[in-house]
Amino acid sequence: xxxxxxxxxxxxxxxxxxxxxxxxxxxxxxxxxxxxxxxxxxxxxxxxxxxxxxxxxxxxxxxxxxxxxxxxxxxxxxxxxxxxxxxxxxxxxxxxxxxxxxxxxxxxxxxxxxxxxxxxxxxxxxxxxxxxxxxxxxxxxxxxxxxxxxxxxxxxxxxxxxxxxxxxxxxxxxxxxxxxxxxxxxxxxxxxxxxxxxxxxxxxxxxxxxxxxxxxxxxxxxxxxxxxxxxxxxxxxxxxxxxxxxxxxxxxxxxxxxxxxxxxxxxxxxxxxxxxxxxxxxxxxxxxxxxxxxxxxxxxxxxxxxxxxxxxxxxxxxxxxxxxxxxxxxxxxxxxxxxxxxxxxxxxxxxxxxxxxxxxxxxxxxxxxxxxxxxxxxxxxxxxxxxxxxxxxxxxxxxxxxxxxxxxxxxxxxxxxxxxxxxxxxxxxxxxxxxxxxxxxxxxxxxxxxxxxxxxxxxxxxxxxxxxxxxxxxxxxxxxxxxxxxxxxxxxxxxxxxxxxxxxxxxxxxxxxxxxxxxxxxxxxxxxxxxxxxxxxxxxxxxxxxxxxxxxxxxxxxxxxxxxxxxxxxxxxxxxxxxxxxxxxxxxxxxxxxxxxxxxxxxxxxxxxxxxxxxxxxxxxxxxxxxxxxxxxxxxxxxxxxxxxxxxxxxxxxxxxxxxxxxxxxxxxxxxx
Numbered sequence: 001x002x003x004x005x006x007x008x009x010x011x012x013x014x015x016x017x018x019x020x021x022x023x024x025x026x027x028x029x030x031x032x033x034x035x036x037x038x039x040x041x042x043x044x045x046x047x048x049x050x051x052x053x054x055x056x057x058x059x060x061x062x063x064x065x066x067x068x069x070x071x072x073x074x075x076x077x078x079x080x081x082x083x084x085x086x087x088x089x090x091x092x093x094x095x096x097x098x099x100x101x102x103x104x105x106x107x108x109x110x111x112x113x114x115x116x117x118x119x120x121x122x123x124x125x126x127x128x129x130x131x132x133x134x135x136x137x138x139x140x141x142x143x144x145x146x147x148x149x150x151x152x153x154x155x156x157x158x159x160x161x162x163x164x165x166x167x168x169x170x171x172x173x174x175x176x177x178x179x180x181x182x183x184x185x186x187x188x189x190x191x192x193x194x195x196x197x198x199x200x201x202x203x204x205x206x207x208x209x210x211x212x213x214x215x216x217x218x219x220x221x222x223x224x225x226x227x228x229x230x231x232x233x234x235x236x237x238x239x240x241x242x243x244x245x246x247x248x249x250x251x252x253x254x255x256x257x258x259x260x261x262x263x264x265x266x267x268x269x270x271x272x273x274x275x276x277x278x279x280x281x282x283x284x285x286x287x288x289x290x291x292x293x294x295x296x297x298x299x300x301x302x303x304x305x306x307x308x309x310x311x312x313x314x315x316x317x318x319x320x321x322x323x324x325x326x327x328x329x330x331x332x333x334x335x336x337x338x339x340x341x342x343x344x345x346x347x348x349x350x351x352x353x354x355x356x357x358x359x360x361x362x363x364x365x366x367x368x369x370x371x372x373x374x375x376x377x378x379x380x381x382x383x384x385x386x387x388x389x390x391x392x393x394x395x396x397x398x399x400x401x402x403x404x405x406x407x408x409x410x411x412x413x414x415x416x417x418x419x420x421x422x423x424x425x426x427x428x429x430x431x432x433x434x435x436x437x438x439x440x441x442x443x444x445x446x447x448x449x450x451x452x453x454x455x456x457x458x459x460x461x462x463x464x465x466x467x468x469x470x471x472x473x474x475x476x477x478x479x480x481x482x483x484x485x486x487x488x489x490x491x492x493x494x495x496x497x498x499x500x501x502x503x504x505x506x507x508x509x510x511x512x513x514x515x516x517x518x519x520x521x522x523x524x525x526x527x528x529x530x531x532x533x534x535x536x537x538x539x540x541x542x543x544x545x546x547x548x549x550x551x552x553x554x555x556x557x558x559x560x561x562x563x564x565x566x567x568x569x570x571x572x573x574x575x576x577x578x579x580x581x582x583x584x585x586x587x588x589x590x591x592x593x594x595x596x597x598x599x600x601x602x603x604x605x606x607x608x609x610x611x612x613x614x615x616x617x618x619x620x621x622x623x624x625x626x627x628x629x630x631x632x633x634x635x636x637x638x639x640x641x642x643x644x645x646x647x648x649x650x651x652x653x654x655x656x657x658x659x660x661x662x663x664x665x666x667x668x669x670x671x672x673x
Contacts, residue, residue: 028492028494028495028496028499029495029496029499029598029599029601029606030499030598030599030601030605030606030609030610031613032052032599033052033053033056034049034050034052034053034609034613034616035048035049035051035052035609036048036050036051036052036054036055037052038051039051040660041654041656041662042654042655042656042660042661042662042663043660043661043662044641044661044662045608045612045640045641045644045654045662046612046615046636046637046640046641049608049609049612049613049616049640050612050613050615050616050617050636050640053068053613053616054616054617054618057071057616057618058618059618059619059620060336061334061335061336062334062335062336062337062338062339063334064332064333064334064619064620064622064623064626065617065618065619065620065623065624065627066617066618066619067615067616067617067618067619067636068489068613068614068615068616068617069468069614069617070617071489072468072484072485072487072488072489072490073468075487076466076467076468076484077342077345077349079360079363079364079466080345080349080356080360080466081341081345083356083359083360083363084101084102084105084345084348084356085105087101087102088102089102089103089105089106095423095426097352097355097422099427100348100352100355100422100425100427101348101352101355101356103427103428103429103436104347104348104351104352104427104436105344105345105347105348106429107429107433107436108315108340108343108344108345108347108433109340109341109344110433111318111340114315114316114317114318114433115317115318115319117316117317117432118206118316118317118319119206119207119208119309119316119317119320120432121312121316121432121433121434121435122207122308122309122312122316122434123208125144125146125308126207126208126305126308126309128140128144129144129147129301129304129305129308130301130305134297134300137292137300137301137304138260138261138264138265138268139264139268140304141265141304142264142265142266142268142269143268143269144308145437145438145439145441145442145445146307146308146311146312146437146438146441147304147307147308147311148172148173148307148311149172149173149303149304149307150172150173150228150288150291150292151169151170151171151172151173151284151285151288152169152170152171152172152173153167153168153169153170153265153266153277154167154168154170154448155167155168155448155449155451155452156168156475157456157475157476157527158278159241159245159278159475159523159528159529160245160528160529160530161528162456162475162476162523162526162527162528163455163456163526164453164454164455164456165451165452165453165454165455165456166276166277166278166452166453167266167274167276167277167278167452168277168278168280169262169277169278169279169280169285170244170280170281171228171232171233171280171281171284173225173228173307174225174228174229174232175196175200175221175225175306175307175310176192176196176225177630178235178629178630179229179230179232179233179234180234180235180629181193181196181229181629182225182226182229182230183226183229183230186560188622188625191330192330192331193222195326195327195329195330195331196222196327197218197222198326198327199323199324199326199327200214200217200218200221200222200306200310201214201215201217201218202214202323202326203306203309203310203313203320203323203324204217204218204305204306204309206316206317206319206320206323207305207309216298216302217302217305217306218306220296220298220299220302220303221302221303221305221306221307223299224291224295224299224300224303225303227287227291228287228288228291231283231284231287232281232284233281233284235567235629235630235632236564236566236567239518239519239566239567239569239570239632241519241522241529242522242529244278244280244281245278245529246278246279246280246282247276247277247278247279248276248277248278248279248282249275249276250262250263250266250274250275250276250277251263251275253277253279253285256289257285257286257288257289258289259289259292259293260285260288260289260292262277269445269449270449271449271452273452273453274452310324312434312437314343315347315433315434315437316433316434321337321343322337325337330622331622331626332620332622332623332626333620333621333622333623334620334623347437349464349466351425351437351440351444352422352425353464353466354416354419354420354422354461354464354465355419355420355422356464356466357415357419357464357465357466357483358415358419358465360465360466360483360484361414361415361465361483364483364484365414365415365465365483365486369414369483369486369491370413370414372491372493373413373414373481373486373491373504373508374411374413376504376505376508377411377413377479377508379505379585379588379589380505380508380509380512380581380582380585381406381407381409381512382585382588383509383581383582383584383585383588384406384509384512384513384577384581384673385403385406386584387577387580387581387584387673388402388403388406388673389403391673393537393540393541393544394537394540394541395534395536395537397534397537398532398533398534398537401524401525401532401533402516404525405477405515405516405524405525405532406512406515407525408477408525408526409477409478409479409512409515410458410476410477410478410479411478411479412461412478412479412480412481413480413481413486414465414481414482414483414486415461415465415482415483416459416460416461416465417459418459422443424443425439425440425443426439427439427440456475456476458476458478461480461482462480463480463482464482465482465483465484466482466483466484467482467484467485468482468484468485469482469485470482470485470507470508470510470511471511472511472512472514472515472520473527474514474515474519474520474522474523474527474529475523475527475528476527477515477523477525477526477527479508479511479512479514479515480511481507481508481511485504485507486504489503489613489614490503490504490507490614491503491504495610496598496606497586497589498586498595498603498604498606498607498610499606499607499609499610500610501582501583501585501586501589501607501610502582502586502606502607502608502609502610502611502614503610503611503613503614505578505582505585505586506575506578506579506582506611506614507578507614508578508582509577509578509579509580509581509582509585510574510575510577510578511574511578512577512578512581513573513574513576513577513578513581513673514570514574516573516577516673517569517570517571517573517574517577518545518569518570518573519570520570521533521541541672544670544671544672545569545573545672547668547670548565548569548572548573548576548670548672549565549566549569550565551565551642551646551668551670552564552565552568552569552572552634552638552642553565553566555634555638555642557624557625557628557635558621558624558625561625561628563628563634563635563638564628564629567631567632568631568632568633568634570632571632571633571634571639572634572639572642572643573672573673575634575639575643576643576646576647576670576671576672576673577672577673579611579643579644579647580647580671580673581673582607583604583607583647583649586603586607590603602653604649604650604652604653605653605654607653608644608650608653608654611640612640615636615637615639615640616636617636619635619636641662644662645662645663645664645669646664646669646670646671647669647671648666648669651663
């Protein structure tokens with residue numbers, strides 16, 4: 001259970017983003033090629049601001065969606081590839097990070113070997129699943145890398161004692177990931193279930209099972225996963241963290257669920273001191289207990305078999321990879337498999353992420369960028385403080401607490417000060433690709449479990465430097481901006497301040513606002529889930545949040561599907577807050593100046609166009625529906641249009657008034673932070 005938030009998401013007169021020098025050339029303004037000037041900004045601002053970019057960047061078959069985030073992601077991926085292919089694996093010393101990175105990449109690229117080996121790497125573990133007696137299946141669940149059935153456990157900061165790590169127990173075990181794929185009665189859900197049926201049958205056959213066996217494995221897996229799905233919480237329910245905080249003694253859980261044998265599960269993982277766990281979805285585990293106790297033993301084995309083979313599929317022959325891709329085509333609408341090098345590079349980039357990150361920042365992230373970001377963050381903190389002071393719906397008592405939390409923000413820029421140690425991870429090219437992946441799974445699992453009962457390491461990063469993203473983590477009250485996002489179009493040293501404040505400035509403000517969204521606001525300055533609001537202030541916040549939910553609920557994704565304003569509430573609050581706070585910070589940086597007109601655009605126009613260009617992108621209908629169901633972020637078009645319709649400075653910048661499509665009556669607008 002992970003609670004971090006992901007996006008993509010004093011006086012500041014000296015807060016300019018530009019570096020002044022005597023002969024500096026004029027800053028870059030808006031790239032007019034990004035615009036669709038046949039559309040009025042008053043009618044559809046997103047299309048006006050991004051239509052040119054969208055036309056110039058049509059979706060290729062490789063992508064289900066592609067936007068400016070993806071452009072930067074592709075750039076980062078190519079940079080990482082250059083770093084990896086620059087390592088001479090033949091001469092790299094055994095046991096070094098260089099050897100591990102080079103060998104993992106080489107194994108992923110070796111299609112001849114992978115196709116020759118087929119499913120051979122699975123044979124031993126499949127035999128183990130088939131032969132382990134029912135009463136000992138919990139041992140497999142606890143120790144077999146790649147087996148993810150029924151539920152998940154993991155160590156994270158205690159939500160009410162943020163300085164200490166504790167154990168969480170949460171729902172899981174669905175091959176399709178989201179419960180609604182199993183329970184919805186729509187044509188799309190039915191098509192996904194049919195594709196999943198074909199996929200499970202195919203990988204079971206490839207693993208060596210007969211036609212009849214493959215059908216039985218598939219049928220039993222889908223039946224059992226459907227049973228679990230019907231009793232799991234929805235993505236929207238999973239946003240309620242208070243309901244998921246249920247500390248319970250393991251001894252009591254073993255009495256209540258004797259077949260699950262949670263105490264034995266932890267003992268098998270080498271943990272004999274887990275006396276209490278945080279039960280996240282307390283009404284789910286009775287279903288797991290009943291299934292383990294009453295489902296036919298063969299059905300449980302078949303479910304485990306499917307889960308295990310599916311986990312390995314990406315690391316086996318092309319036949320397995322292609323079977324997996326056929327399912328993804330139905331889920332997201334993507335039409336073409338990613339090139340092998342992209343799939344192969346993702347493995348060391350994930351498993352040895354900080355080792356690659358260290359190489360990445362040495363080559364691509366100058367220290368000067370870190371200093372500029374720290375100054376920017378300070379400017380945005382000042383602006384957010386001003387917004388808190390000026391709130392009309394919040395009392396002075398709660399404002400003081402909010403100010404304390406803002407002042408306590410920990411800021412992480414670029415890369416960690418201490419890099420992760422991978423010395424105990426063995427990568428051996430004489431063994432199969434999948435065996436090495438399994439060893440990496442165990443390495444990361446042990447890394448997580450080793451934190452149990454220990455103080456939280458507040459210096460640890462939850463993203464690698466080469467990740468194009470940013471986050472706010474409520475239990476450490478920190479905002480983090482990896483090196484890879486600090487590049488154009490998010491931050492461009494040659495662009496004018498208005499554009500940069502509209503882009504990276506809003507990203508910073510977005511992450512800050514997560515500390516005060518519907519989830520983040522429940523945590524205090526030290527990262528503890530404590531109610532620091534007065535009752536009336538909490539009610540006022542909820543009333544505003546509900547209005548914002550209704551705005552986004554009204555958005556139609558297609559003729560049968562609306563957006564989910566409750567699922568996306570945190571990100572929508574953060575988008576609006578980021579825009580408002582960064583706009584204030586920008587105007588603070590201007591001092592008494594009104595700013596200059598560049599290429600016919602006023603400073604505020606450039607600010608909002610800079611923001612919109614961050615979310616330029618194209619998306620397939622299938623992907624839009626998939627993300628509406630599972631993604632807490634709104635689609636790019638609505639992160640722009642729906643959010644901006646609440647902001648009066650945006651109306652002023654483009655002279656939007658009653659009768660324009662972008663206009664919303666003032667009484668219907670929502671401003672929170």
